[in-house]
Amino acid sequence: MQNRPITFSIKTRSTKSNARVGTIETPHGVINTPAFIPVGTKATVKGITPEMVKDLGAESVLSNTYHLYLQPGDEIIKAHGGLGKFMNYDGPTWTDSGGFQAFSLGVALGKNITKFTSSARPGYDEISLKGSGHKVETENAMIPAKIDEEGVMFRSIIDGSAHYFTPKKSIEIQQNIGADIIFAFDECTSPHEPVEYQKRSLDRTHRWALESLKTHVENKEAFSKQALFGIIQGGRHEDLRKESAKFISELSYNGIEFDGFGIGGSFAKEDMITAVHWVNSILPENKPRHLLGIGEPSDIIKGVMEGCDTFDCVMPTRNARTGTVFMTDETDGIFGYVNLNLKNAKYKDDLGPIEKGCECYTCKNYTRSYMNHLYKAGEMLAGTLATIHNLHFMAKFMEKVRGEIAEGRL
RNA sequence: GCGCAGAUGGCGGAGUGGUCAAUCGCAUCUGACUGUAAAUCAGACGCCUUCGGGCUACGUAGGUUCAAAUCCUACUCUGCGCA
Numbered sequence: 001m002q003n004r005p006i007t008f009s010i011k012t013r014s015t016k017s018n019a020r021v022g023t024i025e026t027p028h029g030v031i032n033t034p035a036f037i038p039v040g041t042k043a044t045v046k047g048i049t050p051e052m053v054k055d056l057g058a059e060s061v062l063s064n065t066y067h068l069y070l071q072p073g074d075e076i077i078k079a080h081g082g083l084g085k086f087m088n089y090d091g092p093t094w095t096d097s098g099g100f101q102a103f104s105l106g107v108a109l110g111k112n113i114t115k116f117t118s119s120a121r122p123g124y125d126e127i128s129l130k131g132s133g134h135k136v137e138t139e140n141a142m143i144p145a146k147i148d149e150e151g152v153m154f155r156s157i158i159d160g161s162a163h164y165f166t167p168k169k170s171i172e173i174q175q176n177i178g179a180d181i182i183f184a185f186d187e188c189t190s191p192h193e194p195v196e197y198q199k200r201s202l203d204r205t206h207r208w209a210l211e212s213l214k215t216h217v218e219n220k221e222a223f224s225k226q227a228l229f230g231i232i233q234g235g236r237h238e239d240l241r242k243e244s245a246k247f248i249s250e251l252s253y254n255g256i257e258f259d260g261f262g263i264g265g266s267f268a269k270e271d272m273i274t275a276v277h278w279v280n281s282i283l284p285e286n287k288p289r290h291l292l293g294i295g296e297p298s299d300i301i302k303g304v305m306e307g308c309d310t311f312d313c314v315m316p317t318r319n320a321r322t323g324t325v326f327m328t329d330e331t332d333g334i335f336g337y338v339n340l341n342l343k344n345a346k347y348k349d350d351l352g353p354i355e356k357g358c359e360c361y362t363c364k365n366y367t368r369s370y371m372n373h374l375y376k377a378g379e380m381l382a383g384t385l386a387t388i389h390n391l392h393f394m395a396k397f398m399e400k401v402r403g404e405i406a407e408g409r410l
Numbered sequence: 411g412c413g414c415a416g417a418u419g420g421c422g423g424a425g426u427g428g429u430c431a432a433u434c435g436c437a438u439c440u441g442a443c444u445g446u447a448a449a450u451c452a453g454a455c456g457c458c459u460u461c462g463g464g465c466u467a468c469g470u471a472g473g474u475u476c477a478a479a480u481c482c483u484a485c486u487c488u489g490c491g492c493a
Contacts, residue, residue, distance in 0.1 A: 183445080383449045
């Protein structure tokens, strides 16, 4: 195996679970794993500066190919010398391939299906397109993403223009964006799709994986600087999940394999960890496993115990902007926490910090009452301060996770 | 003092005889958020309810009408104009 830009080392393995503590060394620094990677879709972790990202303890940021391709365009980012230079962040960066947008802007759109789906709940027939000011019916409407065998037609969420992504195109864009770790182009399927569709889609995702790997390997310069992770799909089906794990982990082009793996999918709540378990029973131990789009701290614990090393999720940042913050609650165990909605009237005169003893900038300097006021007044500092707290919470949480594994308790 | 216009739910403001407990916006309250169409979205928002409905309401008091937030009279208050 030739020199790769990232090195994954396992320091400690749990004797109680499949958890492991380790590091991913990248050209832009070390990521201690298990790690939570904040999402910065459009080359910014919404509401905070890169200095804040570092200061609050996050070690890496994940951006999005689809969004950056549309705006400002990957050539602009390339002209800056890559994503890190563009956004003034000198730590390790990742880009998702845009595959998830084929799902979130396609079949999932307006149907109340996201990363997690309550299978009992039927979707809406009507959706509202952002900025359009009117409702449209999904059946008849111009849907912003449509999949075929070769790729995905995306409509720009910005101006409605049509764009066609193939695996090759996605990788080329990611090469221009220049993140340290990039992902193969995949299709995330809805859990509502029947098994026949899941199978057909998985074959397609596997073909796209090879296409992605080929494009990656053939660009020598990018190949030397960027790591490529293959993505496992297969829905909720054991045979498909295992087949996918086997296929993706064994796939090679000119003797080159993926540098790591992403585990993807949209799940009914109870299916997620089962699928991860099946997949990780097949994936090789010596490469990092990223659980895409997860998550809720309690879900991260489950993923860690199944041997996942990295996680990304919009929840801490999105919730922060919409008023919900994490608060440690160790009466419920070392990993215990609760969610507070700072917009609630009961915080109007609460002079305490979000979390007593929290070391973050927000908790050291501001009261719940002030936060409540900022939200009520529509002040953007609310989102900034809450984002700092939530991401700091996640960083501390992951530190605790690593500690507990190292101490043999997780 | 005279003339004109107006008084609607916490606020702004629709409605000008029945389909009005009253469009809409704001505020308020609550909820949701898991590879970001998201500093977003949803629900509630007179009182009571066994969720069928019942009751009280559109400045105040009367009146017309089968029926009034809507028409008439008086009064109170507000704005503008003239003295």
